[in-house]
Amino acid sequence: MINNKISIIIPTFNRVWCIENAIKSVISQNYNNWELFIIDDWSTDNTNEILKRYENDKIRYFYKNHSWKLPSVNYWIDNLISKDSSLLFILDSDDEFIPWILQDVNNEFNEKSDMVSYHYKAKFPKHINRKSELISKWKNFIIADYEKLIRGETHVWEFPWFVNLKMLWDIRFEEACVNFMENIFWYRIARNWNAKFINKEFIFVDSSRKDFGEEDNLTSYSHIFERAKLMIDWFDILINENFLDALNSSKNILSKWYLKQFQWCIIDRQLKKWFNSWMESLKYWDIKMKVKVFILWILFLTPKFLLPLVLRIYYRFK
Numbered sequence: 001m002i003n004n005k006i007s008i009i010i011p012t013f014n015r016v017w018c019i020e021n022a023i024k025s026v027i028s029q030n031y032n033n034w035e036l037f038i039i040d041d042w043s044t045d046n047t048n049e050i051l052k053r054y055e056n057d058k059i060r061y062f063y064k065n066h067s068w069k070l071p072s073v074n075y076w077i078d079n080l081i082s083k084d085s086s087l088l089f090i091l092d093s094d095d096e097f098i099p100w101i102l103q104d105v106n107n108e109f110n111e112k113s114d115m116v117s118y119h120y121k122a123k124f125p126k127h128i129n130r131k132s133e134l135i136s137k138w139k140n141f142i143i144a145d146y147e148k149l150i151r152g153e154t155h156v157w158e159f160p161w162f163v164n165l166k167m168l169w170d171i172r173f174e175e176a177c178v179n180f181m182e183n184i185f186w187y188r189i190a191r192n193w194n195a196k197f198i199n200k201e202f203i204f205v206d207s208s209r210k211d212f213g214e215e216d217n218l219t220s221y222s223h224i225f226e227r228a229k230l231m232i233d234w235f236d237i238l239i240n241e242n243f244l245d246a247l248n249s250s251k252n253i254l255s256k257w258y259l260k261q262f263q264w265c266i267i268d269r270q271l272k273k274w275f276n277s278w279m280e281s282l283k284y285w286d287i288k289m290k291v292k293v294f295i296l297w298i299l300f301l302t303p304k305f306l307l308p309l310v311l312r313i314y315y316r317f318k
Contacts, residue, residue, distance in 0.1 A: 031102035116193035228268035
């Protein structure tokens with residue numbers, strides 16, 4: 001069996017409380033043909049001091065300003081990655097690998113190297129209340145094509161993935177918006193290749209977050225309006241790039257996209273954008289969607305300081 005090289009990048013900023021756990025989860029793998037790049041976006045804690053201890057032939061540390069996560073990843077792909085690497089994984093600095101994963105994905109790649117990516121289930125700690133994902137219904141694995149993705153039958157960006165670097169070519173992460181751009185990336189590459197979803201938990205997500213009191217973006221007042229602005233940009237790109245594909249495949253998915261954009265426009269009080277989204281989407285909304293929109297008006301009428309509480313209730317019961 002071929003032991004293909006797997007390249008891993010950990011973007012980080014002020015994560016001294018968890019970054020070592022992420023690094024150790026790579027080092028402790030029962031598979032050895034990997035390289036690790038840690039790109040630190042000018043942390044102001046003592047991340048720099050700690051991470052320099054780990055530097056060696058397989059682990060490289062960069063203290064560099066990229067402003068945010070995805071430009072770091074794009075820079076790394078273009079400038080740092082080994083030419084003989086076969087697979088890429090982006091490991092968030094507050095996540096941890098389960099010890100067998102690199103060996104397993106190497107086996108998957110050897111068995112079926114014509115997939116653009118290999119997706120697994122994430123394991124969440126008990127304090128994160130998360131609904132079961134679609135992937136949990138799959139017996140072993142599923143091959144997902146672009147039609148399944150665009151119809152919403154699979155939600156690729158929700159699942160941890162290894163990307164096949166031999167197929168990546170010039171496709172990169174969208175940098176026009178600061179966050180939530182991973183799924184745009186998946187739409188772009190899915191037009192040409194299929195992805196494989198494996199029904200196994202392999203990564204422990206947000207493993208230390210509760211211990212350090214970090215709040216979820218949806219319920220934290222300090223992040224909610226920033227998130228709304230980003231989500232509006234996100235859906236603009238999503239709709240503009242995939243409008244015809246979605247329309248040919250299913251009007252229902254466009255209806256859902258417009259509904260979500262409409263929701264975030266209300267939260268951010270962007271009335272002009274809200275009106276445009278409403279006018280465009282009327283032709284796609286059925287009665288059920290129109291009822292949801294009526295309920296969402298509560299958000300528009302809600303005083304700003306109560307929005308995190310209203311959103312928490314909305315997301316729990318929607």
